[in-house]
């Protein structure tokens with residue numbers, strides 16, 4: 001029998017704890033495929049953050065460190081400075097990266113740390129049960145914005161990719177989405193590029209991924225995929241915001 | 251400067267001692283009165299193929315320390331009181347994930363922004379666990395520039411031996427003082443860090459640096475294991491200096507700079523024929539209870555002197571455990587108690603002892 005589909009070798013057999021319809025699992029797989037294709041499992045060190053992906057270290061068969069909430073880019077900095085020849089990536093949610101850890105993310109980019117960040121933007125705090133994230137859309141209901149997020153009180157969604165692309169230290173900044181196959185394919189290409197740039201020593205790379213949280217959005221998995229396209233993508237345009245070849249794209 | 255004596259500033263001595271102990275990574279954020287240390291490291295580390303990074307905050311710095319330590323390196327950070335407050339989360343994570351690191355606190359007065367003048371008011375934070383959770387770390391309190399060198403070097407070995415953070419707790423003046431120092435040639439033990447995240451490099455199982463235990467039984471087990479380690483540290487790492495305890499009726503207790511002042515007060519008192527001794531804790535965690543056992547058969551009272559409103563004195567009371575009265579004198583806000591003030595306090599306590607009051 002010919003095998004046409006298999007789990008990436010750099011991933012473990014562990015059954016994931018993610019909710020049905022959650023796209024965290026897809027993001028994991030894309031990272032796993034990338035590690036396999038680049039043949040870097042033996043020198044990759046991952047940094048798990050605090051959020052639903054806190055147990056990421058259980059799913060990847062590579063060395064891992066678990067960081068405190070928001071500090072993954074600082075932890076990755078420490079690792080990369082000790083082992084510059086290794087491939088270091090963090091995997092962070094939007095509460096982790098765009099709220100409590102904004103400073104760490106921006107300054108890792110400013111320093112041009114040669115690391116890769118996989119940034120999961122699901123417009124909500126998943127793990128703690130659906131509170132507002134800095135990425136929550138205007139009007140979006142969460143447990144802490146029961147009437148919907150209002151600009152007057154809580155400001156407007158933060159666009160991390162666009163912001164980070166303005167920094168000279170950032171080499172590659174992109175945003176893609178995980179809501180259907182063509183977009184997943186594009187996301188994969190961006191993830192692979194970001195790791196490749198790191199291998200080439202180009203500097204800080206980040207791929208923001210629009211991701212679903214059916215559980216806390218109060219939607220079915222299908223409705224969630226729809227909502228990414230109809231609502232999230234309006235606020236968060238997809239594409240590459242900066243590449244080493246072309247610089248910042250305005 | 252192999253073994254000869256040189257004149258150096260305290261904060262720079264810590265840096266040189268760290269480099270000689272094999273520290274190659276330093277992450278820090280500016281704050282007075284410790285700025286000479288990161289400046290020294292920024293210049294010195296590149297000479298030995300090391301790395302200095304000025305972090306965006308103390309929080310980031312301690313997490314860089316976490317990453318570098320987890321990657322297997324000898325690593326250090328330093329700060330002063332307000333910055334050390336920001337590092338507490340990271341220190342708790344270092345303890346939880348069992349990562350070695352050396353953290354220097356050149357204490358200044360608080361609370362809040364306080365003052366840039368010296369203080370000893372972070373004793374509770376350092377010794378009772380300033381971060382969350384059940385953890386302990388060895389806290390070393392040097393009293394001279396020479397001791398800054400020796401204890402900094404020891405701190406790296408203690409950290410690696412137990413896979414635990416170690417704090418060097420100095421009162422601000424110490425870092426600013428210039429004194430002669432000789433860096434001792436020493437053979438540092440070899441520590442095999444087969445647990446470090448280096449990339450698997452052929453290992454069949456990945457290494458993991460982690461402090462998360464979602465299963466309550468596993469979390470409890472982890473805490474038991476940590477506790478057993480802390481108890482071993484408490485047994486093995488006690489350090490102190492005692493003077494004139496044999497016949498001392500009143501025993502002064504002080505650490506760091508205050509121990510130097512109280513020591514000179516003790517000498518003056520002895521000249522006057524007063525039977526006074528001194529206990530100087532060098533490890534403030536673990537606290538040197540045994541020194542009090544040496545003093546207690548003779549001692550009729552203890553006088554603790556600190557640059558705080560009374561923090562270490564609580565450990566003194568626990569060690570003495572009601573067997574003699576424990577008095578306290580302290581100044582705060584960056585004011586260093588003068589020898590005259592301490593002498594007055596000592597004479598008052600001594601008079602009570604003579605009068606059978608104490």
Ligand SMILES: Cc1ncc(C[n+]2csc(CCOP(=O)(O)OP(=O)(O)O)c2C)c(N)n1
Pocket residue numbers: 050051052053069092093094095096097120122124125126127128133
């Ligand atoms: C210092 C600290 N504050 C708060 C928390 C609680 N907490 C755990 S996960 C989380 C939010 C995670 O949300 P996000 O980063 O968006 O990831 P998601 O769960 O959505 O994947 C928070 C606030 C914590 N663990 N530590």
Ligand code: SF4
Pocket residue numbers: 017018019021022023024052122126127212213214215216
């Ligand atoms: S709570 Fe949301 S983000 Fe977390 S696993 Fe479930 S669906 Fe995914």
